[in-house]
Amino acid sequence: MKPAISFSPTKALQVYFLLATILLATACKKEKALEPSKEDENYFIIKDNPADPADHAIFQFYQNTGIASFYNDTIARKEVRNNAGVPQYSYIKLSLSYSLFGNQILNFKHISSKAPIPALMTLLKEQLIPQLPKGLIIPSILLVDSLWNTLPVLNTTVVDGWTSWQGFNTVAIKMMDVEAMNNEEKKIYIASIMAGLAEKKLNSIFPGELQKEFFSVSRQPGVNPLPFDIYYGLPFYIFMDPATVPEPETIGFLKYINVGDPLWPPLYLNTPPREMDDLRTYLTAAFHYSTADFNNEYAGHELILQKFNTIRKFAKQAGFSLPD
Incomplete structure (x- = not known):
């Protein structure tokens, strides 16, 4: 049977000091300085450049x-x-x-x-x-x-x-x-910039109401001259003689848009606006005109006035400030 291993007090003290020295040397080892992480950096903080x-x-x-x-x-x-x-x-x-x-x-x-x-x-x-x-x-x-x-x-x-x-x-x-x-x-x-902001907000709050009360005005039978949705964004000349295209006000539009090759005759580029075009044009008008001024500008154009009043109603309900 092997004898049990034992340490004298002097031997144990030597071991203790040896371990303490090793731990102290390890603790004092120079480490790389801590650096801030850029994982959560806010890139929307602007710094000044007075020279520019x-x-x-x-x-x-x-x-x-x-x-x-x-x-x-x-x-x-x-x-x-x-x-x-x-x-x-x-x-x-x-x-x-x-x-x-x-x-x-x-x-x-x-x-x-x-x-x-x-x-x-x-x-x-x-x-x-x-x-x-x-x-x-x-x-x-x-x-x-x-x-x-x-x-x-x-x-x-x-x-x-x-x-x-x-x-x-x-x-x-x-x-x-x-x-x-x-x-x-x-x-x-400024009214035009506001229209771009309001288009997204109104579409998110009143998607069904806009279709029912605003876009439907220009889609209704007897108003839409095309055999399909007026908001498809296709030039009139594909389906009808350009000379017979009605004035935009008769369909409830403030204007037609022109898309295509700029070398084409302008008459052939007349195109019904898409929904976003129609909405942005009316929103610009709503942010710029008072009701009285707009009524004077488009007196007699009932579809235009109807859509203008509708878009004003939704813009106000969305929290936007309007003239008068």
């Missing part, structure tokens, strides 16, 4: 409203790996699409000049933000040169409401030279 008037104006707008604004849809990049000294990045982008796979349903063109930005940011702060209803959140703003959905419309103007688009994490706004505008033109421009 456009960037400084965007910073001041952010200070006053809390809304970050950009003129490029790529707003940041972060290194995700390093392969033998070659860094690889992922890019943080603003999305104007609601698709899970990021497919763009809106086309836009980047701005070519930053010169109009300072005056524009002042106008948005003073005339757009105060009109927004409670609960309408603008996560960020992307300033663009132009924007369009599917086919470009050749005769789009500011009164058509195609100056803004509410996307997934940003609102695209078509930048215009507001310094060259008079007060009336600025009001129409």
Whole structure:
């Protein structure tokens, strides 16, 4: 039988000091300094650049409203790996699409000049933000040169409401030279931006009501001259002699849109608006005209007046402020 192993007090003390020395050496080993993770970084925080008037104006707008604004849809990049000294990045982008796979349903063109930005940011702060209803959140703003959905419309103007688009994490706004505008033109421009915001809100709150009370006016038999849905967005000339196309007011439209090759004769490009075109045009009018002014402008056009009053009703119920 082997004898039990035993330690003398002196031997045990030596072992104790040896273990303590090893632990102390391990604890004092220099480690890599802790670095903040960028996994939860807020990319909608704007930093000032006083040397650039456009960037400084965007910073001041952010200070006053809390809304970050950009003129490029790529707003940041972060290194995700390093392969033998070659860094690889992922890019943080603003999305104007609601698709899970990021497919763009809106086309836009980047701005070519930053010169109009300072005056524009002042106008948005003073005339757009105060009109927004409670609960309408603008996560960020992307300033663009132009924007369009599917086919470009050749005769789009500011009164058509195609100056803004509410996307997934940003609102695209078509930048215009507001310094060259008079007060009336600025009001129409703001009304057009509001129309783009209101279109999405109204469609989300009143989808059935809009179909029943607004779009049905132009769809009804005896008004729609086509043998199919008037909102299909197909040029009239495919189905009827262009010379016999009725005036848009007789169908309850404020205007026809023109799509196709700009080399075609304009008469052949006349096309009924799509639902979004019709809604945005009326919303622009609702945000710009008082009821009395609109009634004077379109006196005798009963379908136009009916749709105008309907869209005003829904806009007010959605929390938007309207003239008078």
